[in-house]
Amino acid sequence: MTFEADTERVYPVPDEPATMIEATLCFPLRDVGGTEEVLLIEKRRGLGEGWYNGPGGKLEGEETPRECAVRETREEVGLEIDPADLEKAGELEFRLDGDRHTFCHVFRTRQFAGEPHPSEEAYPEWFAVDDVPYDRMWEDDRLWLPAVLEGETVVGEFRFVGGKPLDEAEFAGHDLERDVDFDAIGRSR
Numbered sequence: 158m159t160f161e162a163d164t165e166r167v168y169p170v171p172d173e174p175a176t177m178i179e180a181t182l183c184f185p186l187r188d189v190g191g192t193e194e195v196l197l198i199e200k201r202r203g204l205g206e207g208w209y210n211g212p213g214g215k216l217e218g219e220e221t222p223r224e225c226a227v228r229e230t231r232e233e234v235g236l237e238i239d240p241a242d243l244e245k246a247g248e249l250e251f252r253l254d255g256d257r258h259t260f261c262h263v264f265r266t267r268q269f270a271g272e273p274h275p276s277e278e279a280y281p282e283w284f285a286v287d288d289v290p291y292d293r294m295w296e297d298d299r300l301w302l303p304a305v306l307e308g309e310t311v312v313g314e315f316r317f318v319g320g321k322p323l324d325e326a327e328f329a330g331h332d333l334e335r336d337v338d339f340d341a342i343g344r345s346r
């Protein structure tokens with residue numbers, strides 16, 4: 158296991174707001190003539206509007222992260238995925254001004270049915286994994302997404318400052334751990 162950090166790792170004792178959001182991201186992958194590609198969406202509304210991201214969104218009701226990732230990918234781009242075909246690739250915590258803002262489960266998959274199509278929320282586009290438009294994505298993505306697209310696992314904390322909304326706050330620091338065995342720690346759901 159490797160560990161990298163740009164500051165001392167400090168986890169404040171939880172005095173957490175009950176409003177922390179639980180969300181998912183899903184990265185469908187395919188091989189086109191030997192070129193590895195990832196499906197991203199250009200987000201048309203909500204947090205991160207105008208930026209590229211994986212399909213995903215907030216958990217609803219009693220659904221598991223895996224079920225949420227399947228539902229969001231279907232709603233946003235129309236791909237059908239069997240929950241069992243999702244591979245847990247990451248857990249990301251986004252903090253805003255010291256508070257936990259969003260906890261995000263990251264999945265990837267090579268198994269899906271259908272062709273991606275645009276929706277009100279998202280415009281889908283395939284990118285070669287070595288040509289991902291990081292300049293049009295959340296600033297932290299370049300720190301963890303390459304590892305996810307290479308088949309690694311990550312756990313990260315990303316700290317933003319400057320008040321709401323999160324996508325207008327300033328990225329201020331991070332901790333990132335790689336090569337995490339989610340099955341072994343019972344967190345692959």
Ligand SMILES: Nc1nc2c([nH]c(=O)n2[C@H]2C[C@H](O)[C@@H](COP(=O)(O)OP(=O)(O)OP(=O)(O)O)O2)c(=O)[nH]1
Nearest residue numbers: 180181203204210213214215251259261295297298
């Ligand atoms: N790649 C990336 N995604 C992020 C970051 N921060 C952050 O909240 N997200 C993700 C988590 C969620 O999937 C998504 C937030 O989406 P949202 O709150 O607008 O949810 P939504 O409206 O799209 O979803 P929903 O209402 O359909 O549930 O953005 C980040 O720094 N990088």
